[in-house]
Amino acid sequence: MSAALADLIRAEIAKAGPMGLARYMDLCLAHPEHGYYRTRDPLGALGDFTTAPEISQIFGELLGLWLVQVWLDQDRPERFALVELGSGRGTLMQDALRAARMVPGFADAAQLCLVETSPGLREAQAARLAGHQPSWLDRVEDLPDLPLLVIANEFFDALPIAQWQWQAQGQAAQWRERGIDLHEGQLIPVLTSAWPGADPIWRAPNAPQPGDVFETSPASSAVLSDLAQRIARRGGAALVIDYGYEEPESRGWTADTFQALQNHKPVSPLAEPGQADLTAHVNFSALARSASATRVAPVLSQGSLLRLLGAEARAAQLARSAPERAEEIAAGLHRLTHPDEMGLLFKAMALCAPAAPPLPAFEPAPLAPSGETS
Numbered sequence: 378m379s380a381a382l383a384d385l386i387r388a389e390i391a392k393a394g395p396m397g398l399a400r401y402m403d404l405c406l407a408h409p410e411h412g413y414y415r416t417r418d419p420l421g422a423l424g425d426f427t428t429a430p431e432i433s434q435i436f437g438e439l440l441g442l443w444l445v446q447v448w449l450d451q452d453r454p455e456r457f458a459l460v461e462l463g464s465g466r467g468t469l470m471q472d473a474l475r476a477a478r479m480v481p482g483f484a485d486a487a488q489l490c491l492v493e494t495s496p497g498l499r500e501a502q503a504a505r506l507a508g509h510q511p512s513w514l515d516r517v518e519d520l521p522d523l524p525l526l527v528i529a530n531e532f533f534d535a536l537p538i539a540q541w542q543w544q545a546q547g548q549a550a551q552w553r554e555r556g557i558d559l560h561e562g563q564l565i566p567v568l569t570s571a572w573p574g575a576d577p578i579w580r581a582p583n584a585p586q587p588g589d590v591f592e593t594s595p596a597s598s599a600v601l602s603d604l605a606q607r608i609a610r611r612g613g614a615a616l617v618i619d620y621g622y623e624e625p626e627s628r629g630w631t632a633d634t635f636q637a638l639q640n641h642k643p644v645s646p647l648a649e650p651g652q653a654d655l656t657a658h659v660n661f662s663a664l665a666r667s668a669s670a671t672r673v674a675p676v677l678s679q680g681s682l683l684r685l686l687g688a689e690a691r692a693a694q695l696a697r698s699a700p701e702r703a704e705e706i707a708a709g710l711h712r713l714t715h716p717d718e719m720g721l722l723f724k725a726m727a728l729c730a731p732a733a734p735p736l737p738a739f740e741p742a743p744l745a746p747s748g749e750t751s
């Protein structure tokens with residue numbers, strides 16, 4: 378498998394010259410025959426990584442209730458698309474829909490749309506979500522023209538990025554794209570074309586230093602921009618959770634977050650194309666810029682969001698009803714929320730139409746005018 382994909386990549390480079398990192402990532406992850414996500418279930422102990430919904434049911438339940446609250450706040454649209462980007466094994470959505478049963482009408486109004494590339498994971502999703510008649514889509518462009526309630530956990534980190542490295546050689550100081558070339562039959566990292574046009578990205582006052590890197594993800598921006606325009610027009614909201622960062626306001630910044638994981642361990646991203654999970658941290662500032670059609674709430678850490686949504690109370694309730702699982706439940710809560718675990722590294726960003734009511738947890742509702750109680 379990997380040999381076949383490596384051969385394809387070598388042939389493309391031999392023909393067309395050095396390949397940008399984004400193209401390399403796209404081939405490794407999404408090649409129809411040999412791509413990483415097309416050929417396996419990467420999740421869980423036997424896979425390459427574990428995700429929040431696989432750690433604790435609390436995650437999907439609370440996010441499900443968040444979606445329900447948005448639906449209530451936006452006057453219960455009688456038909457909407459309940460959308461998940463990259464649904465993994467379907468665990469998050471299964472937990473979300475179970476929790477949503479508390480509010481009659483939500484599930485009946487929802488048309489479940491799963492944007493998913495992996496045939497194997499589509500099967501797992503079908504098994505878990507059979508009662509909800511999901512439809513599967515390859516791309517957000519194919520979503521129905523309805524209000525959208527969108528959830529995306531660890532989706533954007535899997536979309537291709539480009540990297541730009543500052544090269545200072547005499548007069549030719551410039552940002553150049555990182556890519557991959559062939560040297561005696563081996564794939565090697567190289568710098569390729571220069572950043573086109575002016576330098577809109579680097580933030581003063583620090584001057585870039587040789588070797589500094591920044592990342593862009595045109596694929597991520599395109600997906601979020603499309604969703605944002607739909608939400609601005611038809612209503613709904615989107616909740617994006619992922620590991621990532623916000624750009625510092627006041628100084629130059631670098632971020633080289635590209636990584637390859639195989640069997641839960643870092644490996645060289647060029648060693649076995651298609652066999653390792655390739656990811657990058659999500660630039661939430663860049664995502665927010667691409668969603669300018671909407672109102673984007675200030676980013677919360679995953680730990681803060683889950684606590685605001687009642688994670689501790691839910692864990693206590695679960696432990697009371699299953700005392701024999703109390704330790705496992707507490708461990709799951711810790712892993713999801715503690716700052717040394719997923720609590721700080723993972724961030725949550727929510728957006729809605731500019732005039733929509735405040736987003737639960739992200740935008741505290743205005744205080745009632747004095748004299749009124751609520």
Ligand code: SAH
Nearest residue numbers: 414428463464465492493494495530531535
């Ligand atoms: N949200 C799930 C899975 C995260 S893993 C969870 O939290 O457990 C990333 C998911 O995105 C997988 O389901 C993967 O198959 C899917 N995916 C990756 N790239 C994709 C793409 N370009 N289009 C659609 N789905 C994609």
